[in-house]
Amino acid sequence: MSQSTPPARGAATLHDVAREAGVSLATASRVLNGSTRKVAESYREKVQAAADMLGYTANLSAQATARGTAAIVALLVADIADPYFGQLASGVARGADELGLVVTIAITERDPQREVRLVRALRGQRPRGLILAASRTDENDAAGLRDELDAFSATGGRVVALGRVAGDIRSVPVDNHVGAAALGADLATLGYRRAVVVAAAVGIRTSDDRVAGFTEGFTGGGGVIDEVVRGGFTRDAGYEIGTGILARGLDEGTLIFGVSDVVAIGIMSAIRDAGRQVGGDIAVAGFDDISTGRDIRPGLTTVRVPLEELGYRALHAVVDEDWDAAQPPLPLEVIVRGSTPPRI
Amino acid sequence: MSQSTPPARGAATLHDVAREAGVSLATASRVLNGSTRKVAESYREKVQAAADMLGYTANLSAQATARGTAAIVALLVADIADPYFGQLASGVARGADELGLVVTIAITERDPQREVRLVRALRGQRPRGLILAASRTDENDAAGLRDELDAFSATGGRVVALGRVAGDIRSVPVDNHVGAAALGADLATLGYRRAVVVAAAVGIRTSDDRVAGFTEGFTGGGGVIDEVVRGGFTRDAGYEIGTGILARGLDEGTLIFGVSDVVAIGIMSAIRDAGRQVGGDIAVAGFDDISTGRDIRPGLTTVRVPLEELGYRALHAVVDEDWDAAQPPLPLEVIVRGSTPPRI
DNA sequence: TTGTAGGCGTTATCAA
């Protein structure tokens, strides 16, 4: 066996492999990385052997500079410790893995300015695409972001947003309105008549749609929305607002709808810490169906969003050449658990 | 204002900026990316202006090929939807952001073969370092992995492992043994006398250490370990094993210790689904203190591991030049909640 | 089918 190449200082390069195999750089490139195979079997084997022996791994950066685009997909989330984003990221990662893509992750911490900076930085990677999962407010302060995204698109990068978004960028639709309406209707049918809604700030699309949908469904079923309180999309926001609501007094049998499970879980904790009971006393419902909602007792009534699938689709929205913009929205499903027992 | 440069097709390059500013490539590079500043203020301004106008972003790939290493840290986790890894990743991301590094994430799905493949693929990015958070078994089947890691280290990459690991690679120590012993001792003091331990497979260090530590502390306090059942590190494993244990019959007042919170939460669900009660009837304790454990009722008794901090430290273990190998282990703390009420 | 050579966007060396 050829021993000509000493254990190279630094990673083995394509050069090394070619030399070791006694072929040209081009040939080595073709068998190891190039797509269409047009290399004699004997050469092919030699190159493979050399590559294995040297532990060669293509330098992705070099590949990227040469090709002009990197085999990378960037994912922007508000908070990766939040199970909502975790499940989402899981789907993205699975899809990327299937396609040999690398996922880069960035955390916005729900700060719009930060988000703009991150997009700008991520752009430097020349990723194939950018998945925006951090829920954002509408047009207003999104101006800076819009510019960055445009710049990215202009260079051939693909932007995918979760939920529905204005503009030309691709998106994976989630029919928050319909889902929330179904939830509201079902809860009205269950006998609930008064509800308090805990939402995020006005202008956050996801929140707005869910509030509107829920209101429509609930009032349509004969219920009344007592109040819509604004906070954020976090557990702590839910806890805080929940505590406030309880302090102002709340009738038994009232329902509190949190615009996301995370918020709803915060509310549940607030209820307990206030010495009240979740369920028969004060009912709670959420949205998303994160896995935690299944393990708490009583179980959290919610609308199931297939988050993993959502992430997976987002990844494909980035990559697929023949992506159909008229995607059917993901199937949503109302799931009634112990946090909203029937009142009839 | 100069209009010489038409809105370039493709992203603006350093070349474009230099031309627009009327300086050389080298100068432009120095003001925009280079570290030590030795550029006349007038030039500096011109370049900045040109860069801003063109929306220039350094091509990280090109930079990486030129420099030989990318401003990237790769993170390997078993499952990003698992809150344990989510919180961990959160800390890693924060640290990376502070240092202007990009985090690339890969999911092992707890498959050793897959892990090896991923490390190999990740190596292609020539990242600054690799953080191994996926809990692994000992030496045995880790051989292939070891090779890949060695290859990576040999090229100047830094490998950091969570928990304690043999070999020369850096690690952020977590004193699982001590923490578990403290938990066992405290629970014995609370009056528990019989316990069943639900662990992962033999050979998984983290699990082994926790089992050994708990056993030591619990028996030292006068308790007896009835049984150690083996499964995995997931919620579903906990549920399944929990169901099995209950089916075989379990005295009231027995304690079940799951080697991680996720497992313990699965056990709690199994207990409820079997019609038994968590707490006074059957007590449960876990390890890690993931956030979910605070929101379920009764709250889960556990050992608090500062996961976010753990991730943050891991990131610094990758980057810091003057990293002190003799890191003090992270402070662990026993947290007693409602899942293990006092029995005296 | 194989090899040669030029180019991708940056960095870094070395004169000027």
Add this chain to the structure above:
DNA sequence: TTGATAACGCCTACAA
């Protein structure tokens, strides 16, 4: 301080 210019590792017409 500034500016040519040679790397960096790989891809890809184009030529052989």
